[in-house]
């Protein structure tokens with residue numbers, strides 16, 4: 001299903017008057033505070049969040065799955081769905097593929113479709129956390145860390161195959177997440193597992209084209225419940241430093257133990273030029289993969305402030321980093337969940353952009369925690385939704401993507417086209 005310009009205009013038309021009133025009031029308020037409104041709008045319009053190819057169908061837990069129908073059954077249908085999200089918000093103009101769930105058999109055709117939908121290819125993701133039906137050796141006891149060098153060789157070769165698919169589609173980023181770990185004390189030799197992982201990663205790094213980047217994720221537990229080989233940012237940082245300049249540490253918001261100060265991790269990685277980018281989601285207890293911004297929006301804002309400030313200091317554009325949603329949509333319509341996630345990410349970014357940085361810096365220099373808090377919370381508590389709506393309007397998107405989606409009865413149409421009992425590849 002494709003959404004036309006006329007449909008977007010029909011959605012926007014009745015809301016224009018109300019939007020203009022809200023936007024005029026907010027713009028005046030922002031200008032009085034010294035915010036460069038034109039530049040802020042421009043930065044918001046440029047910011048694009050990648051949608052992973054595995055997030056378009058209903059997810060599940062180990063207890064069950066409740067599909068809602070209309071799920072995309074192949075890569076083309078997944079791209080159509082992302083193209084539709086991008087038409088609604090003009091902020092989801094990138095797709096991140098997972099191999100082998102979404103192998104682009106005909107790269108030229110897939111590239112042409114991406115151009116038609118105004119999408120680009122973001123990082124390609126490898127998968128050595130599952131066994132595939134045609135696979136020779138099992139990853140039951142790990143992949144890059146395995147004691148058997150033939151298993152490690154198979155896992156390295158898989159990653160290089162993913163790189164080749166990525167290169168055909170015009171991306172230059174390989175994203176690696178390992179489930180390698182142990183469930184019981186003594187199950188493996190910890191130093192041995194880490195050393196073998198490093199050597200396998202070095203083989204992958206050496207086999208990538210010269211312009212390719214390697215993003216390395218970390219995760220403290222699950223599916224391994226005693227130890228994971230790369231449990232935290234420190235271990236990922238250690239490995240990427242040993243690999244070379246084109247290796248970076250990828251932060252997945254859900255991959256931290258409760259109350260970890262993620263904004264501090266971001267700050268340190270940025271200072272060391274080792275931050276790859278983000279996998280966005282939110283969590284209450286562990287790696288819950290809930291909608292971004294639904295549980296801890298203040299944390300998301302604080303992270304974005306470190307990003308905005310850190311990238312400004314480095315004079316680097318935000319587009320230098322990778323931005324992707326990595327969540328599971330178990331209860332909500334996945335497409336609506338993705339629209340909400342992108343909106344929450346942009347809102348946190350907008351809040352970070354309007355922070356009175358000179359005021360904050362002065363409070364920091366003068367050791368004044370009260371005014372420092374005022375500077376941050378003044379931005380966080382400003383309702384910037386009309387600013388995001390204005391950015392969308394200027395881009396020809398929907399003033400309210402969720403309501404437009406509902407008005408057009410997208411899910412009903414997708415079910416009519418694809419069927420009730422469809423399950424997309426992915427988790």
Ligand SMILES: [Mn+2]
Nearest residue numbers: 217252279326
């Ligand atoms: Mn992730």
